[in-house]
Amino acid sequence: MKTNMNVLFKSMQKDDKKEILKFEIKGSEDAGDEMELFELSGSIVVLSLEVGGDDVCGGISAEFVSMQRDSKKTVMKFGIKGDKDDKAQQLYKLAGRNVTLGVAPSQMSIEEFNEPREGVRGKINPDGTVDVDDKNQMTLDEVAAGSEEQGEDGPTMPESDDDLPF
DSSP states (O other): OOEEEEEEEEEEEEOSSEEEEEEEEETTTTHHHHHHHHHHTTSEEEEEEEETTEESSOOEEEEEEEEEEOSSEEEEEEEEEGGGHHHHHHHHTTTTSEEEEEEEEOSOOHHHHTOOOOSOOEEEOTTSOEEEOOTTOOOHHHHHHHHHHHOTTOSOOOSSGGGOOO
8 A cells, every 4th residue: 555645855854863854745635645644654664756757766664753734734754764874865865846755554663663783882982992792803912812823924834836725
């Protein structure tokens, strides 16, 4: 059940963790479509934007933050994660233009959407060094001990060309 609407892409602002996209529907010309969107408010949706019939960004998973309606317009806010920077960068140039917005429900839950990203955890010290919380991370002492085992010139080299390991 994908809903397509002609809307004004009002603005795009970077929050601390998300990009907030604001769209406006003028008047009440698409009242039936708006009712379908009210049901999706507060959930995860898949957004698509078209300008002149050309797809701009493909499908982007976004949190449908809110939908506010007054007598003149309806404002919809969506939050997309900052880890989709390539797609988000393409959207900045469209702010202030009329676009065709496609909104479809997503299989993703809000918990999955807000899940922390994978990666190495650690702490940045005031002197600029980093303490990494990874059991596989080597310390400088371990690196120095390994280089002592190999000698100052590095690992031992084969005596002739025929002794190559491959």
